[in-house]
Amino acid sequence: MKLKVCGMKFTENIQQVAAMQPDYLGFIFYEKSKRNFEGIIPELPKSIKKTGVFVNEYKEIVISLVEEYGLNAIQLHGDETVEYIKALKCQFERSRELKIEENKNIKKKKNQHKIPKNEVEIIKVFGIKDEFNIDVLKPYLEVVDYFLFDTKGKERGGNGTKFDWSVLEKYPFKKPFFLSGGIGLEDLDSVKKILDSDLPIYALDVNSKFESEPGIKKIEELEKFKNNVITNGVK
Template identity: 70%
Template sequence: MKLKVCGMKYVENIRQVAELQPDYLGFIFYEKSKRNFEGIIPEIPKGIKKTGVFVNEYVEILVSLAEEYKLEALQLHGDESVAYIKELKEYLEQSRKEKRLSKVEIIKVFGIKDEFDFSILKPYEDVVDYFLFDTKGKERGGNGVTFDWKVLEGYNSTKPFFLSGGIGLQEVEKVQQILKTDLPVYALDVNSKFEKEPGLKSIKDLKKFKKIVYDK
């Protein structure tokens, strides 16, 4: 199972988190977010996928940022339709042909609170690489609360997914329980529960989490 640390913002902190070798590092390109990323991404190990998080962004702007930052994954956190994603993929393919980008993964986010109609995922299955399930709240992510993971018992797709929403050290036992199920949990996505302030991650807490959950 992979680990994604999202909401990165500060150069030195990015370097420190990268030393822990997560599989994905997330950078939020959304002006309304407290973790909105601007500036430079320092050199990080090749095995870590730089992930851009976007909310209902114009396709041209999104692709331009993907090229600028050499993103390897795109997380769509808004109300992006299947048609939008198809258009995005056409742009990405053109960019790849012109060697401005390499292969880019597409992650589509869905917010869950107390219940969820999983049938709405069906049209997306052929156009995305992964789903991501986050807690539905007033913010577009980073709310710091978990949703009821029992809802995922109704998940009827084989598409692997990222599990997100308020995952911290206190959720370790819950994480270990869900990993014993047959659900195709591809990655855990952590953010606000590991922060000293928005965008600044606690290396000590991340190390502890990684050791308990991943270093078996």
């Protein structure tokens, strides 16, 4: 089971969370978000996948930020279509090819920003409240690496509330997904229950329930959650 900590914002806090070795750290590039990220991402362990969160963003801006920050994954939190994702993947590939060609002709500079050597993972978010039409997922099965199911609410994310997880009992696909939406320490029992199911849950995504204020994560609570759920199983 993987762990993603989303909504990272401040350098010292990023370093503290990174020391816990989560699998993914999420950086939100959306001006309307209270956790909108601007600045420099400190050096992180290579095992951590830097994930950029975007909402209906221009493809050129997504590509630019992937290159600037060396993002390993992108999380699409808006109304992005299958055609949008296909076009984005084509641009990733073109950018990667250009960088390979450039590196043949010039000596690599230390810390040179570039599209990562491995393909950028694509995570498509779908909001759920009390019900969900599973059929909307079918067109995306071939173009994304993972789905992420979050709570549909006033904000695009970070609402701090859970949706009815029983909706996912009818999930018919093998495509793995991230489970998100208001997950906190008080949910250990319900997390254990859903993880014991046959659902292809790839990762748990946590955010606002572990904050003292938007963008600042509570390290001790995150450590407890990680140790109980990810490392040792729920206690």
